[in-house]
Amino acid sequence: MRAAVLPAAVRETRTTRLALIWLTLGLLGLFLLLPLVVVFTEALARGFAPVAAALTEPDTVAAIQLTLLVAAVSVPLNTVCGMAAAWCIGRFRFRGRSLLITLIELPFSVSPVISGLVWVLLFGANGWFGPVLDRLGLRIIFAVPGLILATVLVTFPFVARTLIPLMQQQGSAEEEAAITLGAGFWQMFWRITLPNVRWGLLYGVLLCNARAMGEFGAVAVVSGHVRGQTMTMPLQVEALFNDYDWIGAFTIAGLLSLLALLTLAVKAVLEWRIGERTGALL
Amino acid sequence: MADRGTDGGAAVTVELRGVRKSFDGVIALDDISMTIADGEFLALLGPSGSGKTTLLRALAGLEFVDTGDIVVAGRSMAEVPARQRGVGFVFQHYALFRHMTVARNVAFGLEVAPRGRRLPAKEIRKRVQALLDLMEIGDLGGRYPEQISGGQRQRVALARALAIEPSLLLLDEPFGALDAKVRKTLRVWLRQMHDRLGLTSIFVTHDQAEAMEMADRIAVMQAGKVVQVNTPQRLIAEPANAFVREFLNEGRPTEQSIG
Numbered sequence: 001m002r003a004a005v006l007p008a009a010v011r012e013t014r015t016t017r018l019a020l021i022w023l024t025l026g027l028l029g030l031f032l033l034l035p036l037v038v039v040f041t042e043a044l045a046r047g048f049a050p051v052a053a054a055l056t057e058p059d060t061v062a063a064i065q066l067t068l069l070v071a072a073v074s075v076p077l078n079t080v081c082g083m084a085a086a087w088c089i090g091r092f093r094f095r096g097r098s099l100l101i102t103l104i105e106l107p108f109s110v111s112p113v114i115s116g117l118v119w120v121l122l123f124g125a126n127g128w129f130g131p132v133l134d135r136l137g138l139r140i141i142f143a144v145p146g147l148i149l150a151t152v153l154v155t156f157p158f159v160a161r162t163l164i165p166l167m168q169q170q171g172s173a174e175e176e177a178a179i180t181l182g183a184g185f186w187q188m189f190w191r192i193t194l195p196n197v198r199w200g201l202l203y204g205v206l207l208c209n210a211r212a213m214g215e216f217g218a219v220a221v222v223s224g225h226v227r228g229q230t231m232t233m234p235l236q237v238e239a240l241f242n243d244y245d246w247i248g249a250f251t252i253a254g255l256l257s258l259l260a261l262l263t264l265a266v267k268a269v270l271e272w273r274i275g276e277r278t279g280a281l282l
Numbered sequence: 283m284a285d286r287g288t289d290g291g292a293a294v295t296v297e298l299r300g301v302r303k304s305f306d307g308v309i310a311l312d313d314i315s316m317t318i319a320d321g322e323f324l325a326l327l328g329p330s331g332s333g334k335t336t337l338l339r340a341l342a343g344l345e346f347v348d349t350g351d352i353v354v355a356g357r358s359m360a361e362v363p364a365r366q367r368g369v370g371f372v373f374q375h376y377a378l379f380r381h382m383t384v385a386r387n388v389a390f391g392l393e394v395a396p397r398g399r400r401l402p403a404k405e406i407r408k409r410v411q412a413l414l415d416l417m418e419i420g421d422l423g424g425r426y427p428e429q430i431s432g433g434q435r436q437r438v439a440l441a442r443a444l445a446i447e448p449s450l451l452l453l454d455e456p457f458g459a460l461d462a463k464v465r466k467t468l469r470v471w472l473r474q475m476h477d478r479l480g481l482t483s484i485f486v487t488h489d490q491a492e493a494m495e496m497a498d499r500i501a502v503m504q505a506g507k508v509v510q511v512n513t514p515q516r517l518i519a520e521p522a523n524a525f526v527r528e529f530l531n532e533g534r535p536t537e538q539s540i541g
Contacts, residue, residue: 173377174377174378174379174380176344176364177371177373177377177442179344179364180342180343180344180364180365180367180370180443181365181391181442181446182391182394182446183365183390184365187394191390196380196381
């Protein structure tokens with residue numbers, strides 16, 4: 001019906017339309033769905049017992065623990081810093097503001113390998129601070145601190161990037177109202193600022209966490225690949241894969257995929273909530 | 283300067299002494315001095331960009347002044363932060379807390395009071411309900427700001443500002459976001475509320491008719507200066523310059539109601 005009012009040039013036949021839809025679905029299935037299916041079928045190729053065995057393997061357990069530790073440090077750190085950065089950028093006009101925005105987005109535009117490499121150049125044995133750290137007996141590169149630094153750098157933009165547009169759109173009138181009513185800074189923050197961005201913040205934290213657990217490139221550079229000590233889950237997947245331990249590799253890959261699916265599900269719910277809130281405000 | 287002094291003996295509440303403010307070299311307030319009497323209802327009238335909102339924000343402590351002093355009830359406000367001024371402020375678009383119910387909005391100022399001065403929860407609830415009743419929106423306490431009309435939001439904003447029992451009430455374009463009919467009723471109502479509560483009120487408007495109808499005195503602002511302060515009648519009779527005369531004349535047709 002509607003096609004009739006469109007000019008002939010944009011009108012498609014039924015066949016073209018169906019072909020386009022099937023092409024899209026086909027590509028989606030090939031590139032998104034199929035890998036996911038492969039991960040789980042490969043992991044479960046010989047039933048649940050090998051999977052359970054792979055999951056209790058000490059190096060794998062260590063990798064899972066290390067990944068959780070890295071996420072547990074970098075996600076809260078980036079949440080607090082991202083929130084602070086977004087608040088400053090959203091609320092104040094100051095010199096260097098646009099430079100700050102660019103800097104925050106930098107990790108998105110730079111290859112993760114570089115994000116890992118900068119820490120090696122700074123803290124590695126031949127890096128700027130390498131000799132100093134060596135004398136103090138501190139190890140950053142090829143150790144847990146390096147993994148955390150690399151992850152923090154790569155995942156920094158997520159929270160800030162989600163909150164900046166949200167805070168700019170909301171403006172500062174509510175915060176000012178709170179102040180004139182006698183609220184102190186922290187009363188304003190906990191009662192007004194934070195509740196107003198809570199869904200957006202949760203969304204940013206979620207993406208930040210997914211990336212923190214899944215990051216490969218930056219982490220690979222600073223890890224040193226010491227099994228059972230500096231291997232995060234994605235690195236462990238690669239190591240097991242190179243050992244021809246298919247079940248082990250796909251089991252951890254499956255675990256990471258489950259995390260991704262869970263993230264997607266929560267993200268969908270959050271998007272729906274945010275959409276509902278902003279929709280109601282318009 | 284005060285023409286209102288005829289009824290005599292009214293204590294001076296707000297005094298502006300040579301207030302100046304500029305933003306990145308652009309002058310927003312240019313040497314403003316005037317006195318606003320206790321109980322007075324003053325309109326800051328001027329075209330957009332004349333500095334009236336900046337002056338109101340400076341009074342509330344939301345902007346720092348560069349030089350000059352603001353004295354409220356004999357006390358210099360220079361070192362007093364906004365949160366301690368105890369000034370009621372009604373924002374242009376109300377700035378109601380969107381994630382709180384109407385009742386929680388109104389209770390906010392009472393709930394954030396320092397522990398020693400904070401009322402017990404039961405007392406706060408009672409006070410909030412009394413305020414909502416006073417604003418004639420007693421049954422809206424459980425609603426969220428997005429669920430009520432513009433005129434109702436205006437009343438909630440006023441109730442919230444009044445909850446902290448301010449002696450000075452500042453209103454930034456309080457009727458700007460309302461349609462003409464609601465605006466008319468609310469004008470009368472707000473003026474009655476001011477008289478009844480014995481407040482000193484300063485409100486910003488660019489609407490001449492509104493200023494004429496509501497205010498005891500009008501301060502006409504132009505390019506960061508207060509050009510003239512006087513009662514509506516005297517401003518009409520003796521405009522200080524061509525700008526004041528022309529600006530006020532735009533509002534003449536609806537001005538019968540001031541009698």
